[in-house]
Amino acid sequence: MNNHFMNSKWLYAFLLAPVISAVLALLHFGFVFKSGTAGFGIVILLILYFDRLKQAKDVLLIMAAFLFSIVGDWFLxxxxxxxxxxxxxxxxxxxxxxxxxxxxxxxxxxxRIFTFILLAGYLLFFAMKLYPNIDNTTLMWSALIYLVISCLSLGAAVGLRGSPVAKWAYVFGIFLILFSDTIIAYKEFVGYNELNYLILPTYYLAHIAIVFSIIKKRITE
Structure with missing residues (x-):
C-alpha cells in the first residue's frame, strides 16, 4: 500500500466497520458482533501495518490486547x-x-504522579467497596491485580508522546475501559445495577477510540 494512501484521511472510513458491529451488538445480534469492535480493530491494524509488522512491535501489542479482550469477553x-x-x-x-x-x-x-493518585484512589475504592463483598480469595486477588494493571495502563497512556490527537484518543480509550470495568465491579461485587446500560457502549467505544488513535499515528508517521 503506497505512502499516499497511508497518509490519507480516508483511512478513518475503516472505523465504520467496528461502529456498525457495536450497534448490532447493542441490538443483541450475538457474540460475533460483541467481539466485532476488537476483531475489526485487529483487521484494520493489519491493513495499516501489513508491510511493516515486524517493525511495528507496539502495534502488534495492541492487536494482541484486542485478541485477549475477545477471549475475556467470551468468558464474561x-x-x-x-x-x-x-x-x-x-x-x-x-x-x-x-x-x-x-x-x-x-x-x-x-x-508517575498521576498514576500514584489514580492508583491510591482505586485501592481505596477496592478496600472500602469491593473487598468487603468478595468471599472468594482467588477472585479477590484477581480483581486487585487487575485493578492495579488498569491504573498503570491509564498512567502510561497519559504519558504518550507524539500527536496530541492520537495521544488523547488513546487515553480516552483506556479511560473508557477502566470506566466500564468500574461499573462491572459495582454490578458484580456491590450489586449496584443502575449504570449497567453504560458497560457495553463504553467498552465498544474504547476499542474504536484506540483504533482511531493508531490510524492517526499511522497517518502522521
Missing amino acids: SNMNGDAGMFIFGIVFFFFAHIGYFLFALMNGRMK
Missing part, C-alpha cells in the same frame, strides 16, 4: 454466575491491559 458473556469463568475473564483482560500498557511505554513514559 458466558459465566452465568460462575466465579471461575469470571476469574478467567479477568485474567485475559489483564493480559489485554499488559498490551495497552507496553504500547504506551514504547511510545512515551509513565506519568
Whole structure:
C-alpha cells in the first residue's frame, strides 16, 4: 500500500466497520458482533501495518490486547454466575491491559504522579467497596491485580508522546475501559445495577477510540 494512501484521511472510513458491529451488538445480534469492535480493530491494524509488522512491535501489542479482550469477553458473556469463568475473564483482560500498557511505554513514559493518585484512589475504592463483598480469595486477588494493571495502563497512556490527537484518543480509550470495568465491579461485587446500560457502549467505544488513535499515528508517521 503506497505512502499516499497511508497518509490519507480516508483511512478513518475503516472505523465504520467496528461502529456498525457495536450497534448490532447493542441490538443483541450475538457474540460475533460483541467481539466485532476488537476483531475489526485487529483487521484494520493489519491493513495499516501489513508491510511493516515486524517493525511495528507496539502495534502488534495492541492487536494482541484486542485478541485477549475477545477471549475475556467470551468468558464474561458466558459465566452465568460462575466465579471461575469470571476469574478467567479477568485474567485475559489483564493480559489485554499488559498490551495497552507496553504500547504506551514504547511510545512515551509513565506519568508517575498521576498514576500514584489514580492508583491510591482505586485501592481505596477496592478496600472500602469491593473487598468487603468478595468471599472468594482467588477472585479477590484477581480483581486487585487487575485493578492495579488498569491504573498503570491509564498512567502510561497519559504519558504518550507524539500527536496530541492520537495521544488523547488513546487515553480516552483506556479511560473508557477502566470506566466500564468500574461499573462491572459495582454490578458484580456491590450489586449496584443502575449504570449497567453504560458497560457495553463504553467498552465498544474504547476499542474504536484506540483504533482511531493508531490510524492517526499511522497517518502522521
